[in-house]
Amino acid sequence: MTHLSTGTSDPEPTTRPDRELAVFNARATGADDEPALSVRARDENGELVGGLTGWTGAAPAG
Secondary structure: OOOOOOOOOOHHHHHHHHHHHHHHHHHHHHOOOOOOOEEEOOOOOOOHHHHHHHHOOOOOOO
């Protein structure tokens, strides 16, 4: 049975997939360097209205 829970501060939903994806990507590409990347979207008043974070692969795969 699947259990759903809610809360205000639970890092596992982001840290676990990030960690597992990093392992998968390192095995698939042979590269283990992951430079951080962030993108911010601001409105005309400079207020943050959106964005994303992630990482890039520094070395080409293949």
